[in-house]
Amino acid sequence: xxxxxxxxxxxxxxxxxxxxxxxxxxxxxxxxxxVKPDELLIKVVIPSIDQMNxxxxxxxxxxxxxxxxxxxxxxxxxxxxxxxxxxxxxxxGCVVIGTAVGxxxxxxxxxxxxxxxxxxxxxxDAGTHVSPEAFVDLAIENNAQVIGISSMMAHTATGxxxxxxxxxxxxxxxxxxxxxxxxxxxxxxxxxxxxxxxNADGWGENGLEAVATAKRLIKEVEG
Ligand code: B12
Numbered sequence: 001x002x003x004x005x006x007x008x009x010x011x012x013x014x015x016x017x018x019x020x021x022x023x024x025x026x027x028x029x030x031x032x033x034x035v036k037p038d039e040l041l042i043k044v045v046i047p048s049i050d051q052m053n054x055x056x057x058x059x060x061x062x063x064x065x066x067x068x069x070x071x072x073x074x075x076x077x078x079x080x081x082x083x084x085x086x087x088x089x090x091x092x093g094c095v096v097i098g099t100a101v102g103x104x105x106x107x108x109x110x111x112x113x114x115x116x117x118x119x120x121x122x123x124x125d126a127g128t129h130v131s132p133e134a135f136v137d138l139a140i141e142n143n144a145q146v147i148g149i150s151s152m153m154a155h156t157a158t159g160x161x162x163x164x165x166x167x168x169x170x171x172x173x174x175x176x177x178x179x180x181x182x183x184x185x186x187x188x189x190x191x192x193x194x195x196x197x198x199n200a201d202g203w204g205e206n207g208l209e210a211v212a213t214a215k216r217l218i219k220e221v222e223g
Pocket of ligand 1: 052053068071075097102103104105106152183184185186189204205207209210213
């Protein structure tokens with residue numbers, strides 16, 4: 001079996017070079033060698049995106065254009081891997097998910113959606129830049145038990161148009177017992193208690209935690 005940390009180094013190097021062919025061939029080679037798609041996603045593709053960002057912040061060799069193009073390559077590889085993740089089981093419930101107003105970081109959301117779908121959830125993708133009203137309306141329309149809000153920036157996570165806005169509407173319409181709020185994204189990964197400050201019912205560090213949190217919240221709704 002291939003050494004995953006060596007593979008991550010080679011993959012990251014190819015990503016920095018914006019060498020799409022090389023990144024794809026490394027991933028395809030690993031899949032052919034028996035490494036599972038979800039393992040490649042969690043141990044190679046996502047850490048490389050984070051490493052790219054760290055180097056950008058530290059003022060290393062990476063510039064913003066490289067950062068943008070590498071995000072595009074990562075997204076296309078992540079989507080191909082997610083297509084290969086296997087699904088099984090009964091439908092646990094419905095989640096409406098989108099990014100908060102002002103936030104166009106869609107990759108994390110797509111990964112969460114794929115993980116939820118892989119665990120048989122019905123998922124309504126509300127897209128990016130979703131208003132609190134739209135989140136709640138979509139949840140009612142689809143009988144969803146959970147609204148998932150992805151926020152990658154501090155102001156979209158803690159501002160009035162994120163979870164705080166959704167909570168306000170749920171309260172006004174007396175829907176708090178029927179619809180729960182789950183949040184995730186970079187600010188929540190940096191501060192694990194932040195979800196409580198924005199009045200969410202739970203959060204998830206990654207796609208798999210999103211699945212566990214959504215299951216827990218649906219149990220709470222169904223009592
Ligand atoms: C890639 C990236 C971009 C790409 C986005 C590509 C795309 N289609 O999504 C591009 C280059 C376009 C971009 C643009 C910008 N970005 Co940017 N970006 C990133 C970066 C490096 C990675 C984000 C990412 O895709 N990560 C990979 C995915 C897989 O991880 P994830 O999103 O965290 O998602 C996982 C978990 O968080 C969780 N999760 C996510 N959502 C949800 C939802 C729920 C309900 C749950 C339970 C879990 C969950 O599960 C996911 C899967 O594991 C982050 C830094 C970082 N390390 O997070 C900065 C970052 C988010 N960006 C930042 C900034 C500032 C910007 C720009 C404003 C830059 C600019 N000056 O133009 C713009 C903003 C655009 C906008 N209005 O949205 C800042 C935000 C800073 C802050 N404190 O607010 C960050 C933190 C970088 C930094 N440290 O400065 N960005």
